[in-house]
Amino acid sequence: MTNWKYIYFVGIGGIGMSALARWFKANGFQVAGYDKTLTTLVQTLIDEDIKVNLEDEVSAMPAEFIADPDHTLVIYTPAVPVQHKQMLYLRDNNFLILKRSQVLGMLTKNLRTVGVAGTHGKTTTSSIVAHILRQAEVNSTAFLGGITQNYGTNLLLNEPTEHLEEVICVVEADEFDRSFLTLYPEIAIVTSTDADHLDIYGKHEAVLDSFKEFVSQIDEEGALFMKHGLEIGSATKAKVYTYSLSAGDYQAENIRIENARFVFDIKHPAGAIEQIAMVIPGYHNIENSIAAAAVALYLDVPSEKIKEALESYRGVKRRFEYQVERSGKVYIDDYAHHPAEIEAFLKSVKALYPGRHITAVFQPHLFTRTRDFADGFAESLSTADRLLLLDIYPARELPIEGVTSEMLLEKVGISDKKIISKEELLKVLPELDTEVIVTIGAGDIDTLVLPIKNLFAAPVTNN
Structure with missing residues (x-):
């Protein structure tokens, strides 16, 4: 990474792309990018002094980036059209071009990575894991797929340390375009494997095969926490735990609604975390919380810290x-x-x-x-x-x-x-x-x- 000076994002306004852009800027790189729409998130990047152009013309790119292909890394999202003018130019002129997932895989290679995957639920679940670790003062970083209400960002940065291998990195592992196959986590959560992105995969069986390949990449000494009933556990050599609302190694008990809040207990192999009153509503969010709590327990976070964090977690923007x-x-x-x-x-x-x-x-x-x-x-x-x-x-x-x-x-x-x-x-x-x-x-x-x-x-x- 020391070879790069300029980082250019094609599709910088995506939630995952913007987190990477912020990480590179925070670490001293010059960052710029393209997006087609001036969304609230794009405006936030501009306000943070990141140059964003809204036209795909090559002339809209910063001149210093174009002039120095040997020191410019281009990161793109597969959602960008094939005939995008800037991408055509960058390919024709031999710039190093990588997907976001490839760069994320490189960044997390030397960290204790928690990869959260699933056709739905991964953004909320990963942000709950990150919140628990932050509240428990565990040195951690997180690349999230949504803006957390607690922190107002989709990127949490770890404290500087000489022992980077001890930092826990929470990553939303995206199955779109099989992007999550660049990750080799120590711990993984899989929330769901429903049919989705069939424009990419063709059939549901191909989606399942991709998830099996993802869990096969978990560290053999690590752990997989998957929703009860999924048929992917046999593909990993890691320890497998299951969870759901009402079945598995980790599950909810005594679910009720009090004062427009969901209140429940989490039953786990070593006991229970009782009387959790969640600010965010939804049965699906109870399930997401169970998965996050299971990982936190695995990482030796005390039960009382988990309960405090779950009760102070305020959710992700545009999620309920x-x-x-x-x-x-x-x-x-x-x-x-x-x-x-x-x-x-x-x-x-x-x-x-x-x-x-x-x-x-x-x-x-x-x-x-x-x-x-x-x-x-x-x-x-x-x-x-x-x-x-x-x-x-x-x-x-x-x-x-x-x-x-x-x-x-x-x-x-x-x-x-x-x-x-x-x-x-x-x-x-x-x-x-x-x-x-x-x-x-x-x-x-x-x-x-x-x-x-x-x-x-x-x-x-x-x-």
């Missing part, structure tokens, strides 16, 4: 994030973009607000994902009382004939449903009789969160 919570009106935003995630989210909302009318605003993410899981999306979205469906967010994809929001809407089994534009949504919402509003999706629906929050942040008064 309350925007408005007042009498008569609740607005929650969530990043869910897979049918299983949407189902878990909406079931938890209904459990917290029994009998309340739920209006869901959903933006499908990717044409291929909408095509592959249309029936699952329709079933999970039918849990809401009203559905306002936005157009599909294409991200890196071109449209697919016949795959539209209209196609998805037809399959949804509730009568109160309609297609709506983002502009129309902000006009219609105040006119609707709404009690609980939720926005769901992984595209640019996040740009609507603040405007919707402003619509309902204060009680409506009649003049």
Whole structure:
């Protein structure tokens, strides 16, 4: 790494890419990058004095980066289109170009790495592990896939030490494009292996094979903590532990809702951690907490420290994030973009607000994902009382004939449903009789969160 002076990110606005960008800047490198949209996260990077250009023209890149290919490392995300002008130039001029996952694998090679993988749940679970370690004053660093509410960042830096091999590094291990196969963790969590990213994998069997290869890379002296019922444990030589809400080596007991909070115990092989009152809601978050607690116990964090950390953990932005919570009106935003995630989210909302009318605003993410899981999306979205469906967010994809929001809407089994534009949504919402509003999706629906929050942040008064 001493050979590099300049680090250029193509797709710097991604949550994982931005964490790496911050790490390099904190360690004395000159950092710049490209992203197509001026999101809140991109603006934050700019405010931190990281140069970000929003055009893919080569001329938009810093001149000193272009002039010194021998000392410039390019890090890119596979979500960038193949014909991206800057990427074409960088390839043609022999710049060293690596995926984020490759660089992350290099950085974590000499650290005690905890890799958190899964088709859903990995962002919250990894951030809970990181929070427990930070609260227990364990020297650790973390590269997370979301902005933590506790720290306002997706990167936690360790304290300087001459014994880097003792630092624990928490990494969100992303299965997209098999990126997590660059990691060789000492400890791993696998939350789920559902079918996803079929535009990359083709079949669910290929997804499972990729997870098996990932767990085969765990240190033989290490440990795998996987959700009970997954069929990947035989692929590793590490010690295997299981967890879930109600089965496995680590599980929850006495789950109840008190004062709009989930309260539960964690039963583990050596005893129990009792009366945990979580700030973040959701049955799925109880399960995520069990996995994180299991790893913390494995790392000899005292039970009382784990309980304190779980009760002070405030979640990740866009993961069951309350925007408005007042009498008569609740607005929650969530990043869910897979049918299983949407189902878990909406079931938890209904459990917290029994009998309340739920209006869901959903933006499908990717044409291929909408095509592959249309029936699952329709079933999970039918849990809401009203559905306002936005157009599909294409991200890196071109449209697919016949795959539209209209196609998805037809399959949804509730009568109160309609297609709506983002502009129309902000006009219609105040006119609707709404009690609980939720926005769901992984595209640019996040740009609507603040405007919707402003619509309902204060009680409506009649003049």
